[in-house]
Amino acid sequence: MAVITLPYKYLERLTRTDRKMILDKVAFIGSDVERIEEDHADVEFFPDRPDLFSPEGVARVMRGYLGIETGLSSYPVKPSGIKFTIDPALANIRPVLGAAVIRGVSFDDESIQSIMSLQESLHWAVGRGRSKVAIGIHDMDTVKPPFHYIASRPSRGFIPLDFKEKMTMTEILEKHPKGRDYAKLVKDFPLYPLIVDDDDHVLSFPPIINGERTRVTIDTKNILLDTTGTDKRAVSVAVNIICTAMAEAGAKIESVDIGGVQTPTLSPAERTVSVQECSRLLGIGLTATSMSELLRKMRFGAEPAGADTVNVQVPCYRADIMHDWDLFEDVAIAYGYDRLESQPPKTFTVGKPHPVQVNAALAREAFSGLGYLEVMPFTLTNEDVLYKKMQRDEKKGVLRVMHPISIENTVVRTELLPLLLEFLTLNRHRELPQRLFTVGDVVDSCLTYQQAAGVSTHPDADFSEAYASADAMLHELSIEYTVKESADAAFIEGRRGDIISGGKKIGVFGEIHPTVLNAFELEHSVAAFEFDLRAVPGYPVL
Numbered sequence: 001m002a003v004i005t006l007p008y009k010y011l012e013r014l015t016r017t018d019r020k021m022i023l024d025k026v027a028f029i030g031s032d033v034e035r036i037e038e039d040h041a042d043v044e045f046f047p048d049r050p051d052l053f054s055p056e057g058v059a060r061v062m063r064g065y066l067g068i069e070t071g072l073s074s075y076p077v078k079p080s081g082i083k084f085t086i087d088p089a090l091a092n093i094r095p096v097l098g099a100a101v102i103r104g105v106s107f108d109d110e111s112i113q114s115i116m117s118l119q120e121s122l123h124w125a126v127g128r129g130r131s132k133v134a135i136g137i138h139d140m141d142t143v144k145p146p147f148h149y150i151a152s153r154p155s156r157g158f159i160p161l162d163f164k165e166k167m168t169m170t171e172i173l174e175k176h177p178k179g180r181d182y183a184k185l186v187k188d189f190p191l192y193p194l195i196v197d198d199d200d201h202v203l204s205f206p207p208i209i210n211g212e213r214t215r216v217t218i219d220t221k222n223i224l225l226d227t228t229g230t231d232k233r234a235v236s237v238a239v240n241i242i243c244t245a246m247a248e249a250g251a252k253i254e255s256v257d258i259g260g261v262q263t264p265t266l267s268p269a270e271r272t273v274s275v276q277e278c279s280r281l282l283g284i285g286l287t288a289t290s291m292s293e294l295l296r297k298m299r300f301g302a303e304p305a306g307a308d309t310v311n312v313q314v315p316c317y318r319a320d321i322m323h324d325w326d327l328f329e330d331v332a333i334a335y336g337y338d339r340l341e342s343q344p345p346k347t348f349t350v351g352k353p354h355p356v357q358v359n360a361a362l363a364r365e366a367f368s369g370l371g372y373l374e375v376m377p378f379t380l381t382n383e384d385v386l387y388k389k390m391q392r393d394e395k396k397g398v399l400r401v402m403h404p405i406s407i408e409n410t411v412v413r414t415e416l417l418p419l420l421l422e423f424l425t426l427n428r429h430r431e432l433p434q435r436l437f438t439v440g441d442v443v444d445s446c447l448t449y450q451q452a453a454g455v456s457t458h459p460d461a462d463f464s465e466a467y468a469s470a471d472a473m474l475h476e477l478s479i480e481y482t483v484k485e486s487a488d489a490a491f492i493e494g495r496r497g498d499i500i501s502g503g504k505k506i507g508v509f510g511e512i513h514p515t516v517l518n519a520f521e522l523e524h525s526v527a528a529f530e531f532d533l534r535a536v537p538g539y540p541v542l
Contacts, residue, residue: 079257123135137224390418
């Protein structure tokens with residue numbers, strides 16, 4: 001979720017209404033007002049609406065929702081005559097480039113903060129931490145076109161933003177705060193992306209940092225926008241959102257020639273949607289005319305195209321419109337969710353908790369009574385955590401991810417205890433003692449069932465504590481059991497025991513082996529136990 005600061009004076013100027021009206025209605029467009037201060041409000045928006053991550057975007061939609069200005073906004077674009085070249089060596093590094101020239105900017109403290117905040121919000125929501133998209137905003141009057149997007153040697157140097165001394169790109173990755181944060185995106189390539197002007201002055205080192213030469217200030221009048229990345233659609237979305245936001249503030253947009261193609265165009269997409277389908281899904285009676293009016297209220301271009309169809313022009317900044325139903329959602333927003341009549345369901349049923357969840361709730365209650373704190377590990381993990389670090393043999397029934405996106409998430413968990421030890425690793429800086437538990441699903445040979453596990457770490461954690469805690473849990477859940485000597489290598493020999501119920505092993509407890517502690521980088525002893533919740537009397541047979 002993105003929290004956007006809305007300065008009242010700036011927002012009132014853009015919206016052409018008062019702050020009370022805006023704050024009273026902004027929640028109806030899909031937001032949550034976090035804080036109301038004397039001179040601004042902080043408002044939270046969902047990440048699927050990055051066009052609302054600025055006061056300019058909020059003002060645009062509020063003018064429509066309040067009936068001040070409806071229909072499609074027009075953003076004329078004329079060619080700037082400026083060209084960008086792209087080095088073919090960037091094809092496997094960071095190949096996509098989007099750009100625009102933004103003229104006639106009139107900055108004050110609020111508007112310059114708005115564009116900088118929008119830039120960072122887009123880095124998060126659209127750029128996925130700059131991996132897909134990185135945005136550079138430059139003072140156009142400090143550099144000379146044409147511009148060149150090149151692959152450069154890491155030894156190339158320039159003065160990065162907020163620094164006074166020249167640094168090589170290698171040094172920037174090591175010493176500059178932004179370099180350290182985003183070095184992982186480029187450090188493994190032999191050449192680094194760089195944007196320079198015709199005099200070979202550096203504009204930016206994407207996706208890391210801009211050059212100090214092109215710093216945008218309150219006196220800046222003309223802007224060069226560069227957007228680089230690995231995803232063509234995401235780059236286009238970022239360019240469109242920034243350009244239209246600046247146009248809302250009064251700037252003029254000019255396109256740039258990139259490889260013979262003028263970008264951006266800021267032209268809308270067109271769709272034809274069914275009135276009948278929209279009415280059916282929303283449960284309200286609509287006509288082509290009334291549906292068109294509601295869409296125009298949400299800043300779409302819309303005209304009836306027949307008794308049951310509406311032609312819609314989708315603004316270039318609405319990257320979230322991927323299906324007709326996305327338009328129908330905006331129809332519902334414009335109509336007003338508060339006006340939708342509630343109806344009882346046609347089929348009457350009586351709900352009750354599933355027995356599996358009842359047992360899980362009992363286990364959670366018992367753990368809490370013993371002073372344990374619940375955590376919720378991820379369902380996906382890897383063989384290294386489940387087996388290698390635990391000194392356990394790999395199970396035959398491991399469910400593997402066919403196309404894992406990282407080495408950390410290659411299998412579905414078959415046990416919970418290793419994941420609790422991971423949690424202890426992450427919380428080594430916290431005070432002791434730490435007592436954690438988790439209750440949840442595990443998968444073995446495509447069979448899903450529930451386990452419970454608990455760990456306790458502090459200097460005096462030992463076998464006795466593990467035994468006592470396991471005994472208390474099993475008695476609380478009415479599980480009759482016996483104990484036999486265990487051979488589980490995750491625990492210290494002689495300080496471990498298998499839990500036997502109904503003639504089967506259902507769990508284990510004991511003191512974690514020093515080798516396992518070292519593998520998880522834990523400094524203190526750990527008393528731990530895990531058991532199968534299918535041993536609880538009355539567990540449903542699925």
